[in-house]
């Protein structure tokens with residue numbers, strides 16, 4: 523199983539984006555799914571070899587969806603050396619009542635979940651909240667934003683919440699979903715299925731995800747390129763006046779022209 527490979531990728535992300543600092547208390551948001559479960563195992567392995575101390579605190583929110591049984595998952599977490607903290611909040615009924623027929627449950631469901639987890643992290647004094655989004659989540663979100671939301675944006679590896687109370691980190695940004703699946707199977711993660719979304723999937727997201735998967739069948743490095751593009755923004759090749767000072771290009775000195783506008787930021791113009 524590609525455990526070493528994805529551990530190296532996770533170490534790289536942590537180091538390149540300064541995700542975890544000395545003495546950080548990291549809340550690991552586990553959902554009962556494969557991605558966050560594998561993230562917990564990876565972070566634990568990295569913590570044991572890290573040159574500085576930090577602690578991990580797995581927290582799961584039981585949203586009271588029918589059939590959502592935490593017991594096997596909690597016991598799996600315990601076998602990996604951690605006590606799972608379970609929060610209980612019936613967001614299931616709210617989502618069912620408030621979501622229009624035919625619409626995806628995921629938007630409201632994840633907003634409510636985020637609010638509860640963020641409040642808990644602030645209350646408990648956790649310095650970071652680790653989320654299990656991986657490379658393919660980032661790429662899918664990027665394309666969703668391009669196709670349907672009119673913006674170029676994805677999921678950052680490190681994010682300060684709007685109210686400044688929480689710092690979110692995504693240590694798996696370099697990790698492919700296929701590798702996570704293999705590791706999750708090898709580690710026998712007892713995945714808790716989501717019955718709510720099982721009956722009402724996010725169709726647009728699923729279609730974009732499938733599109734990317736199909737394209738990767740023809741172009742094996744396509745997803746790697748999509749990820750790379752998110753680290754390689756050329757503001758001068760886009761149309762955003764807030765990120766490129768088009769009106770000041772005439773004022774460039776000869777030296778600045780020689781360097782090439784590609785290397786210059788808006789502030790330097």
Ligand code: SF4
Pocket residue numbers: 627628629631632716718719720
């Ligand atoms: S997949 Fe299920 S748990 Fe996740 S946001 Fe959608 S409805 Fe909620």
